[in-house]
Amino acid sequence: MGCGAAIGSLLIAPVAGRLSDWRNRRTKPIYLSLYATCCVATAAFCVSTGGYFHLPRARWVVYATAVTIVTVMNLATPVLFELAADITAPAPESTACGVMVLVNNLVGTAFLLCGVGVNPVVMNWVMLGTTATSLCVLVFLKSSYH
Numbered sequence: 461m462g463c464g465a466a467i468g469s470l471l472i473a474p475v476a477g478r479l480s481d482w483r484n485r486r487t488k489p490i491y492l493s494l495y496a497t498c499c500v501a502t503a504a505f506c507v508s509t510g511g512y513f514h515l516p517r518a519r520w521v522v523y524a525t526a527v528t529i530v531t532v533m534n535l536a537t538p539v540l541f542e543l544a545a546d547i548t549a550p551a552p553e554s555t556a557c558g559v560m561v562l563v564n565n566l567v568g569t570a571f572l573l574c575g576v577g578v579n580p581v582v583m584n585w586v587m588l589g590t591t592a593t594s595l596c597v598l599v600f601l602k603s604s605y606h
Contacts, residue, residue, distance in 0.1 A: 465530035494536040495595040501528040502588040
């Protein structure tokens with residue numbers, strides 16, 4: 461799955477970059493579509509691995525959704541770094557990106573420490589909740605920056 465996600469990211473990243481340039485640095489539709497895709501893929505992953513609704517646990521569904529989640533989140537990362545730099549325009553870009561990396565590492569560490577002894581199905585739903593919450597926050601950001 462990791463190799464498939466890496467190959468998917470490598471193939472789709474140039475397309476996302478060209479779309480960002482083509483849209484004249486209007487990145488809001490791009491990151492909203494990336495997060496919406498990730499929410500749908502994460503929900504499908506949670507439902508397919510949890511055995512809900514008496515759906516068959518097809519291995520290809522799990523692989524496809526996992527690759528989609530990783531690919532979309534890898535594509536969203538540079539767009540969100542650019543968004544953070546645009547939001548904090550008077551401050552240097554390195555400050556905004558440094559804070560994002562710090563928060564990412566702290567949340568990742570907390571996620572790993574809290575995940576010890578927890579059912580993996582619960583962690584899948586936590587991932588869906590955090591992605592959906594982030595999508596809701598991103599909807600209310602202004603779409604033009606100085």
